[in-house]
Amino acid sequence: xxxxxxxxxxxxxxxxxxxxxxxxxxxxxxxxxxxxxxxxxxxxxxxxxxxxxxxxxxxxxxxxxxxxxxxxxxxxxxxxxxxxxxxxxxxxxxxxxxxxxxxxxxxxxxxxxxxxxxxxxxxxxxxxxxxxxxxxxxxxxxxxxxxxxxxxxxxxxxxxxxxxxxxxxxxxxxxxxxxxxxxxxxxxxxxxxxxxxxxxxxxxxxxxxxxxxxxxxxxxxxxxxxxxxxxxxxxxxxxxxxxxxxxxxxxxxxxxxxxxxxxxxxxxxxxxxxxxxxxxxxxxxxxxxxxxxxxxxxxxxxxxxxxxxxxxxxxxxxxxxxxxxxxxxxxxxxxxxxxxxxxxxxxxxxx
Amino acid sequence: xxxxxxxxxxxxxxxxxxxxxxxxxxxxxxxxxxxxxxxxxxxxxxxxxxxxxxxxxxxxxxxxxxxxxxxxxxxxxxxxxxxxxxxxxxxxxxxxxxxxxxxxxxxxxxxxxxxxxxxxxxxxxxxxxxxxxxxxxxxxxxxxxxxxxxxxxxxxxxxxxxxxxxxxxxxxxxxxxxxxxxxxxxxxxxxxxxxxxxxxxxxxxxxxxxxxxxxxxxxxxxxxxxxxxxxxxxxxxxxxxxxxxxxxxxxxxxxxxxxxxxxxxxxxxxxxxxxxxxxxxxxxxxxxxxxxxxxxxxxxxxxxxxxxxxxxxxxxxxxxxxxxxxxxxxxxxxxxxxxxxxxxxxxxxxxxxxxxxxxxxxxxxxxxxxxxxxxxxxxxxxxxxxxxxxxxxxxxxxxxxxxxxxxxxxxxxxxxxxxxxxxxxxxxxxxxxxx
Numbered sequence: 001x002x003x004x005x006x007x008x009x010x011x012x013x014x015x016x017x018x019x020x021x022x023x024x025x026x027x028x029x030x031x032x033x034x035x036x037x038x039x040x041x042x043x044x045x046x047x048x049x050x051x052x053x054x055x056x057x058x059x060x061x062x063x064x065x066x067x068x069x070x071x072x073x074x075x076x077x078x079x080x081x082x083x084x085x086x087x088x089x090x091x092x093x094x095x096x097x098x099x100x101x102x103x104x105x106x107x108x109x110x111x112x113x114x115x116x117x118x119x120x121x122x123x124x125x126x127x128x129x130x131x132x133x134x135x136x137x138x139x140x141x142x143x144x145x146x147x148x149x150x151x152x153x154x155x156x157x158x159x160x161x162x163x164x165x166x167x168x169x170x171x172x173x174x175x176x177x178x179x180x181x182x183x184x185x186x187x188x189x190x191x192x193x194x195x196x197x198x199x200x201x202x203x204x205x206x207x208x209x210x211x212x213x214x215x216x217x218x219x220x221x222x223x224x225x226x227x228x229x230x231x232x233x234x235x236x237x238x239x240x241x242x243x244x245x246x247x248x249x250x251x252x253x254x255x256x257x258x259x260x261x262x263x264x265x266x267x268x269x270x271x272x273x274x275x276x277x278x279x280x281x282x283x284x285x286x287x288x289x290x291x292x293x294x295x296x297x298x299x300x301x302x303x304x305x306x307x308x309x310x311x312x313x314x315x316x317x318x319x320x321x322x323x324x325x326x327x328x329x330x331x332x333x334x335x336x337x338x339x340x341x342x343x344x345x346x347x348x349x350x351x
Numbered sequence: 352x353x354x355x356x357x358x359x360x361x362x363x364x365x366x367x368x369x370x371x372x373x374x375x376x377x378x379x380x381x382x383x384x385x386x387x388x389x390x391x392x393x394x395x396x397x398x399x400x401x402x403x404x405x406x407x408x409x410x411x412x413x414x415x416x417x418x419x420x421x422x423x424x425x426x427x428x429x430x431x432x433x434x435x436x437x438x439x440x441x442x443x444x445x446x447x448x449x450x451x452x453x454x455x456x457x458x459x460x461x462x463x464x465x466x467x468x469x470x471x472x473x474x475x476x477x478x479x480x481x482x483x484x485x486x487x488x489x490x491x492x493x494x495x496x497x498x499x500x501x502x503x504x505x506x507x508x509x510x511x512x513x514x515x516x517x518x519x520x521x522x523x524x525x526x527x528x529x530x531x532x533x534x535x536x537x538x539x540x541x542x543x544x545x546x547x548x549x550x551x552x553x554x555x556x557x558x559x560x561x562x563x564x565x566x567x568x569x570x571x572x573x574x575x576x577x578x579x580x581x582x583x584x585x586x587x588x589x590x591x592x593x594x595x596x597x598x599x600x601x602x603x604x605x606x607x608x609x610x611x612x613x614x615x616x617x618x619x620x621x622x623x624x625x626x627x628x629x630x631x632x633x634x635x636x637x638x639x640x641x642x643x644x645x646x647x648x649x650x651x652x653x654x655x656x657x658x659x660x661x662x663x664x665x666x667x668x669x670x671x672x673x674x675x676x677x678x679x680x681x682x683x684x685x686x687x688x689x690x691x692x693x694x695x696x697x698x699x700x701x702x703x704x705x706x707x708x709x710x711x712x713x714x715x716x717x718x719x720x721x722x723x724x725x726x727x728x729x730x731x732x733x734x735x736x737x738x739x740x741x742x743x744x745x746x747x748x749x750x751x752x753x754x755x756x757x758x759x760x761x762x763x764x765x766x767x768x769x770x771x772x773x774x775x776x777x778x779x780x781x782x783x784x785x786x
Contacts, residue, residue, distance in 0.1 A: 117663065124662050143564055147561075147667060148564075149666055151667030154666065224683075224685055226683075304705050306409075307413075308405035308408070309411070309437075309441070350445065351412060
């Protein structure tokens with residue numbers, strides 16, 4: 001009860017906080033894409049007027065005209081010390097620095113194949129029978145030559161092997177389908193949510209209560225370990241499952257060295273295809289690297305099995321431990337901000 | 352001096368451009384002999400690309416990465432826009448863009464021949480598989496080293512033509528590397544070496560899956576531009592037509608057919624029985640969306656090759672090679688061998704390398720050293736293994752290797768011209784379709 005009150009107060013206070021800054025604000029926007037974004041934004045605004053949502057409450061969403069849903073957990077505004085130093089911390093986790101964040105909701109679970117396959121294939125989303133103008137205007141993944149779950153399982157399992165661009169476009173697609181604004185979390189938002197008010201996001205039962213990692217994820221079919229159905233370990237204090245382990249999660253940020261100064265709603269806008277910051281560790285990582293502060297830098301080698309030129313902007317053929325989840329900011333940003341979150345502009349690989 | 356296809360073509364009609372460039376290329380070709388085998392080669396190697404889609408462009412990039420003294424000098428596809436897109440992309444590379452010196456860009460069905468005769472040393476053949484026999488034969492006849500993508504044909508006459516070309520390439524000591532990329536993957540090389548060294552005992556059976564999503568689904572007829580001929584429309588959607596792709600079992604699951612043959616040291620099966628069909632509407636194409644082919648090899652060794660291309664279904668690409676003393680598993684993380692009681696007896700350790708790049712490193716390295724690599728006969732035999740499975744499903748008959756090898760059924764339309772009329776045959780009906 002007390003926590004809930006704090007959350008509400010924090011959310012009110014945060015309305016004063018600065019919005020995300022754009023180092024590349026002068027970049028040209030594609031008019032056609034901007035029009036698509038504005039149409040989705042108008043849809044969201046209309047939807048929010050009809051069903052206002054208290055930013056302190058969690059809720060469930062079912063993607064309209066499907067049986068697939070997901071939960072959203074409220075993440076309070078607040079301030080925390082991001083990063084780590086000392087024993088066990090890698091050099092890139094420092095220097096620790098203070099970060100202040102606005103409130104948002106976060107998906108309680110990693111995005112599943114059940115949802116992601118509907119984005120990959122319009123027929124799976126019922127959009128062939130029931131075309132939607134908002135969705136028709138969006139770009140969708142090309143059909144992959146490889147089988148992208150690599151036999152690790154679809155129903156109820158986290159989606160893997162997608163690029164950061166694909167995760168961004170999924171967020172746009174889901175926003176159009178549901179009338180709620182989604183995007184990838186920034187690296188700071190991700191770490192803040194992972195910690196959930198505790199130093200490491202882990203309860204008294206220890207890491208194994210919460211995380212699938214290399215030490216506990218083998219199965220009869222996968223002697224080397226594999227991902228597991230979402231939500232089969234305990235959630236953290238804010239109701240988020242699998243933040244640690246199972247699959248790593250994309251963030252919105254370019255991977256870059258930390259700096260010591262205090263920051264508000266930091267977003268390290270990408271100017272290069274690699275590296276982006278990936279968080280949380282996976283079934284393929286040693287337990288010591290499955291922490292709220294461990295950072296992974298994406299690499300071009302994650303597309304090694306793609307023999308084409310250009311390499312696909314949709315699939316990471318060699319990242320069978322890489323997924324994502326989305327956030328919904330409590331305050332709807334401008335169309336331009338939404339555009340920037342859904343279009344990194346650096347989705348093509350160097351060659 | 353490199354000239355772009357666009358600027359060269361700007362002031363002339365497409366047809367005139369082809370003619371004019373063709374004539375110029377003919378003059379250059381008269382100066383052949385090009386690369387002589389048996390001695391090391393130090394001069395720049397000129398590379399020609401036939402088929403400028405994503406895979407062809409990728410092969411060109413790998414060729415240019417494989418050797419610092421290669422140049423891409425000639426390209427071919429059916430359409431100027433496709434060539435232009437690939438050329439622009441390749442030129443844009445920081446690593447090798449300066450070595451993209453396309454003096455000759457050719458468009459149309461016969462463009463491959465003009466590339467072959469434009470003074471290149473090495474051909475990259477990446478057009479749809481139905482064209483491969485013709486392209487490969489022409490390249491070898493003109494004494495060119497070749498990288499040929501898989502599969503190599505879509506019918507038995509095509510496979511026989513490729514077999515003849517492979518033998519001729521060996522006789523001429525020309526390098527020929529196939530796009531059966533797993534043979535160039537160290538992980539699978541080590542795994543299959545384990546099987547050959549007896550790690551799983553005597554072979555009993557092999558269950559091999561290629562359950563994926565659809566690869567290049569057929570667009571509706573309404574998207575066909577006005578006036579586009581049947582052949583051109585089919586080539587642009589080549590995956591969906593048996594005469595061009597060979598169908599899903601032959602175009603995609605052929606990678607598993609190749610592993611099956613590799614394990615068998617490329618010795619053919621006795622016979623095959625198969626089922627297949629199409630559950631999702633073909634939208635004007637004529638390929639199946641699922642197959643299961645059951646092969647009988649000597650000594651009672653049974654191999655089951657299954658593929659499916661549908662959305663929303665269970666997906667996996669696995670190999671379970673079962674022997675009297677263990678099972679090799681490919682496709683579930685690192686390759687490993689388990690004993691009958693579930694103990695891991697062997698597992699791949701180490702770094703997997705980029706098999707696509709490796710193919711070209713081997714090809715160009717072998718040309719440079721004067722010892723051209725040309726033992727990829729599996730280009731033909733592995734293609735035929737998949738093809739006999741397909742034809743057994745199409746016909747509903749049991750087929751022997753010899754029956755399949757000697758079939759006279761040709762799928763290629765005549766005349767093979769972009770504007771020609773060609774109504775693709777409907778889906779094969781087992782019990783009625785002849786193969």
